[in-house]
Amino acid sequence: MKENVLCVKGIKKSFGGVHALKGVDLTIKKGEIHCLAGENGCGKSTIIKVISGFYKPDGGTIEIDGKEYANLNTAEAISAGIQVIYQDFSIFPNLTVMENLAFNQVLAEKKKFVNKKEYRKIAEEAVRKINFNVDLDARVESLSVADKQLIAISRALLHNAKLIIMDEPTTALTSKEVKRLFAIINELKKEGITILFVSHKLDEVFEISDSITILRSGENVHSCPIQEMNEEKFTYYMTGRNFDAVPEKEKISFEERKSMLKTENLSAPGFENISFDLHEGEVLGIVGQLGSGRTELSLALSGMLKPFAGSIFLEGKEVRLNSVSEAQKCGIALVPEDRLTEGLFLPQPIYKNISVTCLDALAKMAGVLKEDDEKTLSQSWVDDIGVATKDHTLPVSTLSGGNQQKVVLARCLATKPKVLILNGPTVGVDIGAKYDIHKLLRGLAKNGMAVLVVSDDVAEVSALCDRAIIMKAGKFAGELKGEELNNENLYKVTA
Amino acid sequence: MDKKIKKVVKQTEFYILCIIIVFAVIIQIRSGQFFTSNNLMDLVRSMIVPGIYALCALLSFVSTGADVSFPLIAALSAYIAVLAGNTWSLGVVPVFLIAVITGCLIGCINGFFIVRYRFNSLIVTLGTSSICSGILFGAFEAGRTELPEKLYALSKVNIATVKNESSGLGSALPGTFIIMIVLYAAAYFILNYTMVGRSVYALGGDEISAERAGINVKKVRFGVYVVNGGIAAIAGLCYAMMSYFYMPNEYAGAEMLVIAAVILGGTRMSGGIGTLKGCLLGTFLLTMVSNSLILFGISVYWEKVVVGAIIIIGTAISAMQAQRASNPFAVRRKKEA
Numbered sequence: 060m061k062e063n064v065l066c067v068k069g070i071k072k073s074f075g076g077v078h079a080l081k082g083v084d085l086t087i088k089k090g091e092i093h094c095l096a097g098e099n100g101c102g103k104s105t106i107i108k109v110i111s112g113f114y115k116p117d118g119g120t121i122e123i124d125g126k127e128y129a130n131l132n133t134a135e136a137i138s139a140g141i142q143v144i145y146q147d148f149s150i151f152p153n154l155t156v157m158e159n160l161a162f163n164q165v166l167a168e169k170k171k172f173v174n175k176k177e178y179r180k181i182a183e184e185a186v187r188k189i190n191f192n193v194d195l196d197a198r199v200e201s202l203s204v205a206d207k208q209l210i211a212i213s214r215a216l217l218h219n220a221k222l223i224i225m226d227e228p229t230t231a232l233t234s235k236e237v238k239r240l241f242a243i244i245n246e247l248k249k250e251g252i253t254i255l256f257v258s259h260k261l262d263e264v265f266e267i268s269d270s271i272t273i274l275r276s277g278e279n280v281h282s283c284p285i286q287e288m289n290e291e292k293f294t295y296y297m298t299g300r301n302f303d304a305v306p307e308k309e310k311i312s313f314e315e316r317k318s319m320l321k322t323e324n325l326s327a328p329g330f331e332n333i334s335f336d337l338h339e340g341e342v343l344g345i346v347g348q349l350g351s352g353r354t355e356l357s358l359a360l361s362g363m364l365k366p367f368a369g370s371i372f373l374e375g376k377e378v379r380l381n382s383v384s385e386a387q388k389c390g391i392a393l394v395p396e397d398r399l400t401e402g403l404f405l406p407q408p409i410y411k412n413i414s415v416t417c418l419d420a421l422a423k424m425a426g427v428l429k430e431d432d433e434k435t436l437s438q439s440w441v442d443d444i445g446v447a448t449k450d451h452t453l454p455v456s457t458l459s460g461g462n463q464q465k466v467v468l469a470r471c472l473a474t475k476p477k478v479l480i481l482n483g484p485t486v487g488v489d490i491g492a493k494y495d496i497h498k499l500l501r502g503l504a505k506n507g508m509a510v511l512v513v514s515d516d517v518a519e520v521s522a523l524c525d526r527a528i529i530m531k532a533g534k535f536a537g538e539l540k541g542e543e544l545n546n547e548n549l550y551k552v553t554a
Numbered sequence: 555m556d557k558k559i560k561k562v563v564k565q566t567e568f569y570i571l572c573i574i575i576v577f578a579v580i581i582q583i584r585s586g587q588f589f590t591s592n593n594l595m596d597l598v599r600s601m602i603v604p605g606i607y608a609l610c611a612l613l614s615f616v617s618t619g620a621d622v623s624f625p626l627i628a629a630l631s632a633y634i635a636v637l638a639g640n641t642w643s644l645g646v647v648p649v650f651l652i653a654v655i656t657g658c659l660i661g662c663i664n665g666f667f668i669v670r671y672r673f674n675s676l677i678v679t680l681g682t683s684s685i686c687s688g689i690l691f692g693a694f695e696a697g698r699t700e701l702p703e704k705l706y707a708l709s710k711v712n713i714a715t716v717k718n719e720s721s722g723l724g725s726a727l728p729g730t731f732i733i734m735i736v737l738y739a740a741a742y743f744i745l746n747y748t749m750v751g752r753s754v755y756a757l758g759g760d761e762i763s764a765e766r767a768g769i770n771v772k773k774v775r776f777g778v779y780v781v782n783g784g785i786a787a788i789a790g791l792c793y794a795m796m797s798y799f800y801m802p803n804e805y806a807g808a809e810m811l812v813i814a815a816v817i818l819g820g821t822r823m824s825g826g827i828g829t830l831k832g833c834l835l836g837t838f839l840l841t842m843v844s845n846s847l848i849l850f851g852i853s854v855y856w857e858k859v860v861v862g863a864i865i866i867i868g869t870a871i872s873a874m875q876a877q878r879a880s881n882p883f884a885v886r887r888k889k890e891a
């Protein structure tokens with residue numbers, strides 16, 4: 060019988076009348092990889108903060124390694140061997156790798172002075188633990204996201220960690236980097252370190268974890284070894300609703316249909332010689348890793364990046380897209396990669412975010428806008444797409460990731476595009492909203508819209524698209540359609 | 555070795571040094587007066603006060619944000635110290651102590667509003683600046699004031715004098731130079747070799763990470779503004795010593811050039827990055843330009859144009875470098891290609 064490294068029971072926590080946790084139990088056995096799953100806002104981050112001593116719970120008990128803690132604070136949690144790797148990694152971008160690794164430990168030892176030699180020793184020890192090859196004198200801001208994460212992991216290991224909590228560690232990683240991370244996690248497991256892996260990505264959860272706990276709106280819904288879990292149960296427990304499968308793809312050939320968007324040997328900085336033909340009612344996937352040129356391609360097709368060779372045809376006619384507004388006029392709409400920085404006006408109300416693309420159409424004489432018109436337009440889209448909000452005059456920043464993405468979609472659709480380009484349509488979106496968005500996209504395609512999905516999420520493309528083009532290092536690397544289009548084949552070609 | 559050279563070349567400080575050398579050579583060729591002992595000493599002399607101010611600007615930028623109050627904190631606390639010194643005929647040390655304490659107290663006001671209410675540091679320090687100026691000219695009706703006897707005697711002491719044989723011009727290095735050196739040495743040690751100093755950088759890099767690591771963010775930030783007040787007060791007295799009189803009207807307006815010098819020296823306005831070396835080089839460059847253009851026979855008005863141009867070009871270089879450095883996407887792409 061393995062003992063438990065962590066056992067919390069009946070944890071309650073509320074913030075000003077809002078019950079974030081309503082009695083959560085979590086038991087983690089020593090040496091296992093335990094997954095904590097749940098949709099956004101289910102209380103995952105709150106329970107992590109309780110375990111790490113950041114929040115004091117209103118009720119319940121915390122037992123670490125068999126010892127009960129009545130008033131757990133952060134210092135106690137750390138000395139008990141609990142380490143949290145936050146999504147932002149808690150690093151100092153302006154300092155060197157060496158200092159980042161050593162700083163927290165030296166600070167925790169309450170030392171007053173800096174000893175560079177000691178720093179280097181600590182740092183070297185830290186990176187050796189996971190065989191991480193990095194220039195210790197480099198500034199952390201110049202490193203990739205994956206390397207920053209490895210710094211956070213190796214730093215966590217310094218503190219004789221028994222339980223490492225990783226808060227959605229794979230969000231910003233490419234699939235190659237995720238593989239490397241998983242290898243390291245398994246390595247840690249062999250050394251007897253327990254991992255609490257927080258995620259809502261289905262395939263990752265099944266790949267890495269030994270057992271799983273699912274939370275929903277502040278309550279435990281289910282805990283079991285991973286073998287007893289399957290995809291259907293997982294989505295059911297996560298969302299509390301049963302999904303009918305995403306509408307079946309049309310099993311027809313699109314080649315006969317009218318060509319909506321066609322490129323011939325299109326080349327721009329980042330990719331070259333890309334040719335494809337997107338037909339009416341078709342959902343075409345462009346799959347590739349970060350740096351494969353997929354993002355650049357989507358930018359070129361929406362007028363944000365100037366191609367230096369090749370041509371773009373829209374409904375058979377050659378077009379030159381010099382700006383976003385020209386692309387919009389041609390009927391091309393883009394859902395950008397990062398909705399927070401490229402898509403939304405976060406502090407602005409939802410309805411303004413939706414109406415912004417149609418201001419010209421809404422404007423009356425002499426360009427005067429009536430707010431009521433904007434609101435009517437927005438309300439109809441909010442209802443149509445199902446943005447979960449009480450009031451569309453609230454700022455967009457109050458919405459969850461999935462609903463924010465729906466707002467971006469609504470705004471694009473409000474321009475009545477003929478071709479819809481989506482770059483990473485469900486990045487940072489929970490399962491429920493992901494399902495809604497997929498369903499919506501299939502519906503749009505059925506009504507004749509041509510949809511181009513640019514993504515590195517292989518599972519998404521194979522579930523959603525009729526056909527997929529694979530890009531690698533800026534070049535065309537293959538095409539899959541019909542029965543061939545499945546996860547295994549896609550993995551094979553993209554990796 | 556190769557790697558080390560590469561690293562040096564990448565630093566902003568290196569570019570500033572290059573610009574300094576180029577300017578020096580040009581001035582030397584045009585006027586033949588640059589590399590003369592008295593000119594060089596004059597340069598060092600006139601960078602003492604801006605150099606001390608630069609410490610204030612560096613500390614505030616690295617930890618939080620702009621501090622523009624240091625010239626008026628300097629003016630007010632120096633005045634109070636001089637006044638007290640004259641009234642009770644105090645020695646040098648008590649006068650300096652009074653100045654530093656007054657400066658720190660005004661710094662506390664800055665720190666209190668910036669830390670407690672999380673107000674923007676630029677706004678708060680603009681406010682205290684204005685209040686200090688009001689108190690100085692309104693309540694105290696400060697005017698040109700003689701220094702306390704002992705302070706005056708000390709200000710006449712030079713640590714070195716030189717005379718240019720050919721032109722007959724002489725120049726002296728005042729004792730305040732030692733104060734600057736001591737302050738820089740102390741700052742260098744604290745910023746690089748104590749956890750408090752490193753906390754200042756850590757805080758500027760990422761406040762949340764700093765808090766999670768266990769740094770008392772509020773205390774450090776408050777401390778920075780208190781220390782800034784003290785340093786400014788010392789600069790204020792140095793300035794009075796170097797002109798042998800306390801002159802209240804000479805203080806205001808120094809902040810722009812100092813901030814420009816610090817930014818030029820590679821300090822990042824968004825926090826976390828900046829070195830003392832950069833501070834000194836930036837201050838030296840701007841002092842050199844404003845002093846030496848006279849040697850060209852260029853009018854004072856054009857001097858301002860040149861200084862402005864240097865600020866824009868210089869800061870553009872450091873801004874571009876910062877952008878490149880903090881763009882992991884570019885690095886990643888290079889790796890994967």
